Amino acid sequence: MNKKEKQLEQLTGVNSSKLNYYVELKKTTEEALKQNWRLEVLHQLIRDINIDMSIQDILDRTFVRLPQALPCTFMGLIVLNEGDLELKAVAPRDYCHVAHFPKHSPSWQVINSKQAMMFDATQEECSHVWQNSDYPEKLSSFVIAPMFERAEVIGVMVVGRSSEATFSTPELDFISHLTDQMAISVQNSRLYRQVSRTTKQWEETFNAVTDPIFLVDSNYNILRHNDRFTPEISRHWQKSLVNKCYSRLHGRTEPCPVCAMEEIKSTEEPAHRNWPTDSGVLLETYYYPIFNEEKKLAAFTIILKDVTQKTKMEAQLVQSAKLAALGEMAAGVAHELNSPMTVIIGTAQMLARDFESGSVENDSLQDVINCGLRCKRIIQNLLTFSRQDQMPMTDVDLNEQVRLVLGLIHYQINRNQIQIIDQLDPNLTMVNINGAQIQQVLTNLLINARDALNDSNQENKQITVSSFIRHDEEQSWAVISVHDNGTGICQDNLKKIFTPFFTSKDATKGTGLGLSVSLGIAESHSGNIEVESTLGEGSTFSLVLPVPTKANDEPPSNEVIDIV
Ligand SMILES: Nc1ncnc2c1ncn2[C@@H]1O[C@H](COP(=O)(O)OP(=O)(O)O)[C@@H](O)[C@H]1O
Numbered sequence: 294m295n296k297k298e299k300q301l302e303q304l305t306g307v308n309s310s311k312l313n314y315y316v317e318l319k320k321t322t323e324e325a326l327k328q329n330w331r332l333e334v335l336h337q338l339i340r341d342i343n344i345d346m347s348i349q350d351i352l353d354r355t356f357v358r359l360p361q362a363l364p365c366t367f368m369g370l371i372v373l374n375e376g377d378l379e380l381k382a383v384a385p386r387d388y389c390h391v392a393h394f395p396k397h398s399p400s401w402q403v404i405n406s407k408q409a410m411m412f413d414a415t416q417e418e419c420s421h422v423w424q425n426s427d428y429p430e431k432l433s434s435f436v437i438a439p440m441f442e443r444a445e446v447i448g449v450m451v452v453g454r455s456s457e458a459t460f461s462t463p464e465l466d467f468i469s470h471l472t473d474q475m476a477i478s479v480q481n482s483r484l485y486r487q488v489s490r491t492t493k494q495w496e497e498t499f500n501a502v503t504d505p506i507f508l509v510d511s512n513y514n515i516l517r518h519n520d521r522f523t524p525e526i527s528r529h530w531q532k533s534l535v536n537k538c539y540s541r542l543h544g545r546t547e548p549c550p551v552c553a554m555e556e557i558k559s560t561e562e563p564a565h566r567n568w569p570t571d572s573g574v575l576l577e578t579y580y581y582p583i584f585n586e587e588k589k590l591a592a593f594t595i596i597l598k599d600v601t602q603k604t605k606m607e608a609q610l611v612q613s614a615k616l617a618a619l620g621e622m623a624a625g626v627a628h629e630l631n632s633p634m635t636v637i638i639g640t641a642q643m644l645a646r647d648f649e650s651g652s653v654e655n656d657s658l659q660d661v662i663n664c665g666l667r668c669k670r671i672i673q674n675l676l677t678f679s680r681q682d683q684m685p686m687t688d689v690d691l692n693e694q695v696r697l698v699l700g701l702i703h704y705q706i707n708r709n710q711i712q713i714i715d716q717l718d719p720n721l722t723m724v725n726i727n728g729a730q731i732q733q734v735l736t737n738l739l740i741n742a743r744d745a746l747n748d749s750n751q752e753n754k755q756i757t758v759s760s761f762i763r764h765d766e767e768q769s770w771a772v773i774s775v776h777d778n779g780t781g782i783c784q785d786n787l788k789k790i791f792t793p794f795f796t797s798k799d800a801t802k803g804t805g806l807g808l809s810v811s812l813g814i815a816e817s818h819s820g821n822i823e824v825e826s827t828l829g830e831g832s833t834f835s836l837v838l839p840v841p842t843k844a845n846d847e848p849p850s851n852e853v854i855d856i857v
């Protein structure tokens with residue numbers, strides 16, 4: 294006999310009496326009212342739960358409302374996660390803690406049977422639960438109901454009470470309904486979180502790109518951008534009155550005459566343009582089509598990339614490759630010249646022997662010999678400078694290196710009406726260095742000084758090369774400084790001059806590598822290059838090298854370093 298038939302039997306059957314009838318009727322009405330009230334509470338709860346609430350928030354909200362429909366002390370939400378149970382949320386929040394759910398635990402029983410069940414909160418059933426001592430009242434019974442996602446159990450909800458009264462059948466039914474509702478809310482919350490996380494990730498990726506990105510529809514409207522503008526776009530952007538790409542990006546009142554998006558409308562393929570702006574910046578612009586579900590062209594992604602530096606660097610690389618080739622050629626020529634020079638000098642020396650010293654012929658031949666020897670020195674220096682092999686560190690007289698370099702390039706410098714003053718300290722000690730590399734540094738510094746003087750209107754053009762010893766607390770340093778009274782360097786450029794490829798000279802003159810390579814060489818000698826410069830007055834570049842102290846006098850004489 295089912296529940297309804299039983300009730301009818303009691304009200305109308307042979308066992309019924311008037312009193313019975315009224316008592317039963319009253320009970321039934323009360324139960325119906327209670328049921329109504331519970332449904333009302335359930336309804337209010339559904340309204341209370343928002344999609345963006347966390348699982349804990351949902352449980353907290355339910356726990357506040359639930360006592361209106363059903364006395365309860367505690368609620369818990371346990372989810373099935375990769376074959377394990379996890380206590381996801383508890384209300385009150387610190388009521389209890391479970392590290393592990395043993396296989397015989399009530400939660401697992403409910404999951405396996407897929408049926409809501411009532412349990413006595415005996416010691417045995419709850420041995421895996423650690424109850425916070427702030428809640429000394431012991432639970433007396435609890436109901437666990439399964440949460441379903443379609444036919445799959447995704448977890449369980451626990452409702453416990455400490456009062457003696459056990460859960461009635463209508464209460465059990467109500468908890469099952471409530472759990473179904475909770476399952477929907479938990480799934481919604483999870484889906485919402487998943488969607489928000491994906492959106493956030495996508496937005497973060499979009500905004501993290503430092504190049505400007507725009508999303509534009511097929512009517513030129515800008516739908517989205519990542520807030521990265523080049524100075525030129527910023528200007529147009531602020532002035533623009535309409536949200537169209539041609540206005541905001543290009544400052545135009547009509548679509549651009551050869552718009553890449555128009556091209557994509559017919560080809561449906563990505564397009565690419567180079568955009569040289571008025572301010573001298575070169576922007577590479579990529580257009581990518583976006584298709585909707587019906588595979589129709591819906592919008593475009595435009596990505597701009599500033600390639601000014603890259604293009605400049607490419608040009609400079611070509612230039613430095615040319616210079617390297619030139620260097621090799623120069624070395625080849627020097628090598629070829631070496632033998633004829635030896636013959637010229639030898640022959641002149643032999644001839645000179647036939648003439649008395651002091652005679653016109655002898656004097657002329659001495660001139661030939663001296664000039665020949667000078668040429669040989671120049672050739673030798675050129676060969677040393679262009680040598681690409683590894684050079685050992687040796688004890689070297691720094692002044693000698695300065696003289697060698699000056700011998701090689703003083704003609705190029707003097708030719709430009711520049712006076713070279715040398716103030717070399719004769720007491721400079723020997724320094725353990727790679728001679729060829731230090732010559733390379735000095736050449737760079739001298740050529741830079743010459744260029745700075747050529748670019749200035751200074752009448753009395755001078756380069757002063759000095760060498761001296763500087764002492765500080767722990768170390769002595771040999772310094773060679775190259776001072777010029779040329780253009781000087783502005784504060785902005787001063788920060789950049791050691792950056793590879795930075796040059797203020799035009800592409801045929803400068804590579805922007807001189808100082809960066811020189812600094813590399815100085816640092817490989819544990820030294821440094823110091824700069825002092827005043828715009829319009831001149832600059833001093835100092836190569837500072839450590840002098841071995843008596844204590845660590847052991848020079849790393851056979852250490853070999855690469856020529857940069
Ligand atoms: N003595 C100097 N006076 C003024 N500017 C200098 C001097 N030396 C270097 N600079 C600046 O530093 C830049 C970088 O020098 P460098 O690395 O040698 O490259 P490059 O000489 O090929 O331009 C130069 O373009 C110039 O602007």
Ligand SMILES: [Mg+2]
Pocket residue numbers: 737740741805806807808
């Ligand atoms: Mg240079």
